[in-house]
Amino acid sequence: MSLFRSRIIPLSLVTLSLIGCGAIETSVPSSGMTNAQLEQGSGLSDYNYALAQAQAQSTPELAAPFYWAAAKALVVDEQYLQARTLLETHVLPVRSPSQFDGYLLMSDIALAQDTPMLALQMLSQAAELPYADRPGNNIKVLQQRAKVMASLDNWPNAVKDFMQLSLMLPADQQEQNRSDLWLAIQNLTDNEVSDLEGNQLPLLDGWLDASKILRQQSLTVEQQVAEFQSWQQLHSSHPAAVNPPLDFQIMASLEQNMPTSIAVMLPMSKELKVASESILNGILQQYYANRDVQPNLYIIDTDQYTQFSQAYLTALESGAETIIGPLRKQNVAQLADLVQDVPTIALNQLENNRIIPNLYHFSLNVSDDIRELMAFAKKQGAENSAILSMESTWALRQSDQFKEIAQQTNLPVLTSISYDNTPNGRAQAVKKLLQVDESEARIRSIQQWTQQDVESTPRARRDLDYVYYIGKLDDAKQIRPLLNFYFAEDIPMLASQTIHDKTPSSNSKSEDIERIIFTELPAVLESAEQHSNTPFVLQRLTALGNDSYLLAKRLALFANVKSAKVSARTGIITLDDDGIFNRRPNIVTYKQGELIDAKDSYFAQKEKE
Numbered sequence: 280m281s282l283f284r285s286r287i288i289p290l291s292l293v294t295l296s297l298i299g300c301g302a303i304e305t306s307v308p309s310s311g312m313t314n315a316q317l318e319q320g321s322g323l324s325d326y327n328y329a330l331a332q333a334q335a336q337s338t339p340e341l342a343a344p345f346y347w348a349a350a351k352a353l354v355v356d357e358q359y360l361q362a363r364t365l366l367e368t369h370v371l372p373v374r375s376p377s378q379f380d381g382y383l384l385m386s387d388i389a390l391a392q393d394t395p396m397l398a399l400q401m402l403s404q405a406a407e408l409p410y411a412d413r414p415g416n417n418i419k420v421l422q423q424r425a426k427v428m429a430s431l432d433n434w435p436n437a438v439k440d441f442m443q444l445s446l447m448l449p450a451d452q453q454e455q456n457r458s459d460l461w462l463a464i465q466n467l468t469d470n471e472v473s474d475l476e477g478n479q480l481p482l483l484d485g486w487l488d489a490s491k492i493l494r495q496q497s498l499t500v501e502q503q504v505a506e507f508q509s510w511q512q513l514h515s516s517h518p519a520a521v522n523p524p525l526d527f528q529i530m531a532s533l534e535q536n537m538p539t540s541i542a543v544m545l546p547m548s549k550e551l552k553v554a555s556e557s558i559l560n561g562i563l564q565q566y567y568a569n570r571d572v573q574p575n576l577y578i579i580d581t582d583q584y585t586q587f588s589q590a591y592l593t594a595l596e597s598g599a600e601t602i603i604g605p606l607r608k609q610n611v612a613q614l615a616d617l618v619q620d621v622p623t624i625a626l627n628q629l630e631n632n633r634i635i636p637n638l639y640h641f642s643l644n645v646s647d648d649i650r651e652l653m654a655f656a657k658k659q660g661a662e663n664s665a666i667l668s669m670e671s672t673w674a675l676r677q678s679d680q681f682k683e684i685a686q687q688t689n690l691p692v693l694t695s696i697s698y699d700n701t702p703n704g705r706a707q708a709v710k711k712l713l714q715v716d717e718s719e720a721r722i723r724s725i726q727q728w729t730q731q732d733v734e735s736t737p738r739a740r741r742d743l744d745y746v747y748y749i750g751k752l753d754d755a756k757q758i759r760p761l762l763n764f765y766f767a768e769d770i771p772m773l774a775s776q777t778i779h780d781k782t783p784s785s786n787s788k789s790e791d792i793e794r795i796i797f798t799e800l801p802a803v804l805e806s807a808e809q810h811s812n813t814p815f816v817l818q819r820l821t822a823l824g825n826d827s828y829l830l831a832k833r834l835a836l837f838a839n840v841k842s843a844k845v846s847a848r849t850g851i852i853t854l855d856d857d858g859i860f861n862r863r864p865n866i867v868t869y870k871q872g873e874l875i876d877a878k879d880s881y882f883a884q885k886e887k888e
Contacts, residue, residue, distance in 0.1 A: 326352035333369065343370050343377040350384060359388050379410045386423055395430040396660050402427060418447055429463060431658045435471050437463040442480045445518065454522070461524045464490045465844040466851065468865065469801065470876065485517040493526060494846045496829055497568035500836070504531050529839045536835040540575035541828070542594035544604030545626075548582035551606060557817045558626065561824025561848075562603065574600075581605055591617050601831045614638055622834050624827055624860075634857050639834070641827055641860040643819055643849070645677055648775035648798040648864055649684050652747070655866055655878070656773060657690065661744035664773075665712055666695040667758065668749040677749045677775065693743060700754060709761040714740045748772045748795070751780045756791040763790070771796055776864065779815055782807070783869060796877045798864040802848040807874055822848035830860060 326349050333345030346369035353362035370381035382405035389398035402423055425440035441460035448456055464486055472487055492506045507527050511520040545555035577597040584590040587610040594602050602623040611625045618638040628640040668678040685692045698708030748755055774797040783792055802822035803815055826847045837843045837854040845852045850862040868877045
């Protein structure tokens with residue numbers, strides 16, 4: 280049963296007490312060697328040799344470190360299943376110092392197999408061993424725990440672990456740890472940064488202050504560098520001042536690469552006029568946020584051209600050094616044959632994008648939301664999903680996207696159902712989804728066979744971890760009570776931002792919306808706090824425009840720093856190897872009529888229930 284449907288394992292399960300493993304007594308001459316020393320010094324990095332040595336030992340206790348070395352060699356060769364079998368058979372059940380290293384290696388195997396919750400459990404069991412009080416292994420535990428926290432996207436805990444390590448590691452390991460720490464800090468949302476401020480860990484606030492400089496979107500690169508240099512002078516002994524993060528090192532030389540002119544290509548006259556105006560509003564908000572450094576800005580209405588290639592040529596002739604747009608997919612499809620030397624950020628993407636130098640894609644594609652939700656669910660222990668979709672064309676297309684991404688990530692989709700949005704259509708769809716209809720059919724069959732009334736209640740399936748729902752909020756409010764009625768109240772509904780088309784009405788029942796988890800942009804969450812009346816869809820498009828202009832100014836940073844991240848209005852933005860800017864949106868739910876962070880609040884509440 281997944282952790283979505285049972286007690287959530289607290290991430291604080293793993294204790295951080297000092298854990299050690301002493302000398303390993305073996306029949307070989309190096310009886311005082313640790314597992315790692317045996318592996319490196321006795322040829323045990325070779326699987327066959329290590330296995331032969333293990334089989335030659337007289338007791339399981341003496342054989343355990345050799346079996347561990349054999350398993351380690353298998354892990355190096357990515358033979359995870361065989362390595363796991365060796366550990367489970369010959370190392371973990373044997374009370375010896377090798378148990379500790381065995382559980383750590385099992386944790387590594389679990390991470391390699393993309394099962395981070397299992398990795399966390401293995402780390403927890405290592406901490407409970409009688410060998411855990413031996414000195415010397417606290418660093419190994421912290422390093423492994425930090426890796427697990429990062430794989431779970433639990434960046435606040437990962438930051439804390441890397442900070443602890445910075446106080447413990449020898450000098451020759453500090454540089455890599457600083458790099459890992461900075462990457463974890465850059466993955467924090469703005470709310471998570473605020474929550475970590477004032478933490479008791481020494482020096483953490485300094486790291487967070489450096490990160491906040493990069494999060495000030497209204498500043499130019501030059502101004503951000505200047506602010507960081509001022510911070511350096513005030514905190515000259517801080518590790519981030521002595522060894523500045525790579526972002527600031529690169530940015531110090533990038534100001535000359537900032538575009539002095541930008542062309543914006545949008546369809547401003549026809550059916551996409553309102554959408555384009557919202558995007559342009561976002562661009563102008565970012566443009567006027569800093570009046571000291573403003574490139575020339577050219578607005579090109581692609582609706583005024585019979586051929587898109589003519590509009591693109593106009594952008595080039597304007598002298599633009601960077602182009603934002605177009606928006607229409609059919610125009611985006613032509614960019615592969617048009618883009619040459621001028622970087623172009625398309626505001627849409629195709630199902631199969633060609634990788635072209637200087638061509639980038641940045642959009643509100645729902646695939647980013649789906650991947651974030653899948654990762655979130657999986658890291659809570661949930662894998663088996665089902666899709667429940669309205670029959671609208673856009674909803675069926677999103678259903679196909681979910682199935683495609685699930686297939687790519689080897690996550691099971693047990694069933695996919697679309698329904699007619701009527702009371703009977705909704706009820707029949709939910710019964711079929713939960714296999715209640717099959718349960719009812721079995722009851723009827725028994726009654727016919729026995730010729731007697733049978734007292735029985737149809738039950739929902741138990742192999743389903745969550746439902747991915749595709750519809751609008753008012754539609755979802757009709758589905759949630761049906762799931763509860765058919766004894767599936769513990770199955771969450773997950774959805775993309777498309778479900779959040781409006782604020783719930785004041786007469787909405789809390790039980791109808793509080794088991795629905797969905798993605799949303801930081802910009803929309805901020806405006807919700809300010810009670811903005813602008814439709815959510817237009818707020819998202821404004822955020823898209825805002826961030827597209829921000830990316831246009833920082834393309835050189837992303838090109839030079841592979842790990843570069845920007846915490847922006849659409850989420851935490853990264854650039855992949857295909858030239859696509861990916862977004863990490865927030866994951867939220869409603870609680871007592873207010874939007875709250877599902878990661879922090881929803882599952883914390885589940886733990887108390």
